[in-house]
Amino acid sequence: MENVSLVIIGGGSAGLASAISAYDNGVKDILVIERSHELGGILNQCIHSGFGLSLLKEELTGPEYAHHFINELKKRNIKYLLDSLVLEINKNLEVVYSNSFGVNKIKAKAIICALGCNERTFSQIFIPGDRPKGVYTAGLAQKYLNIDGYLVGKNVYILGSGDIGLIMARRMTLEGANVIGVSEIMPYSNGLNRNIVQCLNDFNIPLYLKTTVSKIVGNKVLEGIEISDVDDKQNIILNTNRFIKCDTLLLSVGLYPFNTLLNKAGCKKNSLTNGALIDNNFETTIEGIFTTGNGLHVHDLVDFVSEESFIVGKKAAELILNLRNDVISELNVNNKDNVSYVLPNTIKLTNNNEEVYFYLRVRKKINKGKIKILNNNKIIYSFIKMYLEPSEMIKFKIESNLLINLKEIDVEIEEIK
């Protein structure tokens, strides 16, 4: 069996950044395994601009952002396999993958899973009615259009105001489709304001807040949908349904980490994110298996994925190169009031006195919030932040000496009126 120091599964934004960072931190023997015919992952189909502003200080399209990182990978002569699908990883850090040469098994000293995320499909949101052709997730329609050059329909309705849905509203309009409208179940849009302006308002596409698709109609192909108003608890209000004729329904109703490989390997799952439970080294409950990017938790911006994966590459390098100090204390992290999830789930402290990174999301919109880390109801660290939204990830880091000898911390957000 072939031995490789570090195997990275996935050659998208997370995989590329973690490979580059692991290399720069001293691990030269790296293999990136990518299932597609090219590196770059989902960036390849995100042809619109808006990437890189935070990290690279210029506004790039998805393929350009990928180009930057692929170049960096190639400069370092980091090895990668394309058209290769990882079938299994296990606690012995063996990786089984399949490609046109057959099935192969390699042994690693560490594995980074950079697996990306899935789109929520219509079978997960239980829309009543028929099951005809013509209902797509927005990202799939985006792949068909931007990679394969195929417009999936002419009269389009979009459910969900997430950014992919908004971007597709503009993109399909530019290619000649008639986008009838966008329904959002919440009283506010889930997409960025800039996308409401440049994707909907610019093309006079209406956004219907507090509405949802209540029925899908069509025998073999989609003939139309019914939309209904919803109340404050997102329940459909009876007799508000109206029929809209369309041949395509796009769903932009959320993303969740792709976690099958990690689950099968026995890494404990985080039921709040659908990713894996991790410690402050981004290591799962199996030593040597790391996870990062949208396969860990869904990020707002690709820049944040890259930033996080730079850290994870370094953490994996520290394990491989035996640079880790002994753990002197270990504590659990609990999410409390107004926090929908927080990462990491456990923190292992060493004498290194390193910084600990926290990632969390607020459960509801809060105008002014105090983010607090508590131990036995005593505040150890806190700061105030304005305009907290579920769609905006909160990131911060603290000195690890604040946490030494604690068994447990709670993370909560207090709403300040």
Place this chain on the structure above:
Amino acid sequence: MKELICINCPKGCHIFINNDEIKGYSCLRGLYYAKNELTNPLRNLSSTIKIKDSNLMCPVKSSKPLPKDKINLVMKEINKVDVSLPIKFHQVIIKNVLNLEVDIISTKEIN
């Protein structure tokens, strides 16, 4: 008083315009955006161009923002042409499209 939402970055600053006074932007790009939006609104354009003898598309963009009211005409030009392999990164595919002093360039290297 007119209110705009800046589209330059994910921050989406609310910009307020009152006669000659512009407020609420947090960088120079925002100020530039607000001034243009009132006189000559500009937009970046991304699309794809058919690759000759291939099933794939080449992603392209405008080399700088275009007048908003010309976007549909530029899309027509983009959909008229195809491009041969290999394609270099930032290769000019349509030079000075519709005499707007903007090029349509590739955003990906494809061999």
